[in-house]
Amino acid sequence: MFRRLSVIVLVGAFSASADVRAESPPADAGVEQARALFRKGSELAADARWNEALAEFERSALLRPHAATSYNIGICQRALGRYTRAQQLFARALGEGADGDLPPSILADIEGYLKETEAAVVRLNVRLQPADATISVDGAPLEVLSASPARLRAGTTQPGRGRRAPAERFALTLDPGTHVFVLSRRGFADVIVRHSFKSGEQRDLDLALEKLPSTLHVTSTEPRSAVSIDGVDVGLAPVALSRPAGSYRIAVRKQGFLPYEVSARARAGERVEVPARLQRDEPALTQRWWFWTAAGVVVAGVALGTYAATRPEPDRPAVDGGGLGWAIRAR
């Protein structure tokens, strides 16, 4: 009832003020339309049809901003439970009404409403990590009330991308209810998280982004080469692996080829390409067949005699190990 009365009183205030001004330069069509919308809004507000009333008042304000209109928009927002927006509108009404457009009773009402909404809003001590992440609440950036100390408010800006907060820690006021927080920063995985708050609740809220892993993409000129990272087999090339940012020792091996080893530094969220060029393990001069042919012919007789005398035990067949090269001994 109190809210409804407040709006009705202001209809008179707005009309009177508009009428007075209309006497000197004649009221243009915009002002007339604004006045009609204001009256329509007031009628709807009288029936507690706050959403519809709000639309009329907002259209009126677009045509002719006025302290009374801002006040009535604030009343509607408050009735709809959007306390932070109501606070914004009440503050605007006070600014617009500084030259006496608002009667003292309404100014007193505004003070009362501001106190009431101050008690109803949720107060959070937010810690944002990393501090330069962007943050949005319910799909809209936060309004910065002051940079130092950092005080921000949710629910009062137009929808849009998140923005950076002025500090790692800041005070945030927002309406009670459920809100969706979206945090984003290059190199980190987006965080979308929902929190619910009770009216007047005060608490700490830690919002942290997790570093995106880096991707190591290891390819090889030879198919099915075994890839290991920091000494641990990770797969056969080509292989793409997610790893925390950092430095890694990457080795690519294949039988018959020289091992390829390299160090790679991977940054968060980045993809590091490691193209391994494996080169055949060319036998040395002493491993060429013709070298030993010649040498063999020369020493064959001696060798045969020596061999017969000191014949070693033949080797056991090697275990296979498969394509992974894992020959695991049972225990």
Place this chain on the structure above:
Amino acid sequence: MGDSRALTLAALGLLGGCTARGPEPYGEVLLNVDTDLPVPRVVSQLRVDLYSEDGRWFESRSIGLPDPTSWPVSFSVYSADESQVARTWVRLRAHSDGAERDYRGERFTDQGVVDPIPEAEGPRLVRAGVDVTPLTEPLPALSVDRLFEVSLEPGRRETIDVLLEGECSGSMSRLSALRTTCFAGNRVTVGDLSGTRGISRATASKVGSWSEPCPNAGDADRVCIPGGASIMGSRELLLFPDKAPSPERVVYLSRFWVDRHEVSVGRFRAAIAAGFAPEAMPAENPGALGPDYVKNGCTWQSVPGDREAFALSCVSQKTARAFCQFVGGNLPTEAEWEYVATSAGRDRRTPFPWGESAPACEAAVFGRLSLAGSPGVCEASGLGPLPADAGEGDRSPLGVHGLAGGVSEWVLDSYEEYSASCWRQAKVADPQCQTATAQRALRGGSWAAPPTVLRSAARMGAEADGQAAFIGFRCVYREPS
């Protein structure tokens, strides 16, 4: 040159003739490991654990195999004991990257029922007196877990081909007293796998063979969705903690056809003209759409108007299902809907039907209504619903349109937690959940939805007889049109 080579061969032959027979080879089993699941969509890691005959854990290895051409992989187990046959338990688990949980001892899980964790939290892997137990283990629900015994007989080398079957996904092997494992979709007692004499590495791979191809891509009205396996749900989506899309599970969907677009007002009218008589008609909105789109957003008009191309809305789940049955199909299951939106036609799952990128107002129909006092994110481009073919970017790789936006779509399943018994007991192939609850699941975002709801794994629910301006449907079929 030829003479030299002949000389060499003669010398080697002489040496060979003098060589005594060497020691017998160690008893060795070469394991060729393959899977019929798609790589990397469902499987990209292989975990190998070995246990001695008395149950002692003596080896654990893990390897990333995200490239389908890496499969099959092979490795061997051998015994240096030349005096007797050694027996070893081999446990193979194939799973996707990141599908792991903390290891806190064996926690045998059968259809979601977890064995109590033993006090000792064993077994533990100890080498040279040092506990080197891996910190994590594959998530049972997202793994193919195969346990078997091999015999290592001195002097004998053999090959065992092991197929990690998608049909066994989510079925955990049991290490305790009565060892059981999954084989061909059934729980069986673990036994000794006899191999083929001699070492022989497999080359042909069965990766992705658990599938059912399409005879053609479909037509203008229906899109063919090839049968295949994927992962359903998302452990990353935190938006709806009341019915979060987790735990995830491996699913297989048989081939089906799906409507390219959501069912339109005109199509529904044509069915009525052809004899379709639903018990309950959609809620009618004889006037224009809006300006209050919650009240006046229904698209159905009893007299043909200018909304024939719009998706039908304000229709109950029962009427939607009756329509689909009338035209020879049914509502999709949640699993079918999600498979189309996240996986069909892709090597990897994607968060949105079109891929990875975030929803854009010009590409999909969403965010066209103020919600909870905040203007819709796409209000600048207008309010309320649009024709069913609007939002050209909201298209899956196979050409299914409007999955993310347009209208949220009724599906066949009851709206239950994924941890509910009907989901736990559902089979891997073509799973669905039907309970007595009055709520039915809804999938996909709508013209009114904020962008976060457009993620393909997101779930919603509503009363089955509910009619809302943001709810419509599409049908699936077992046959082409």
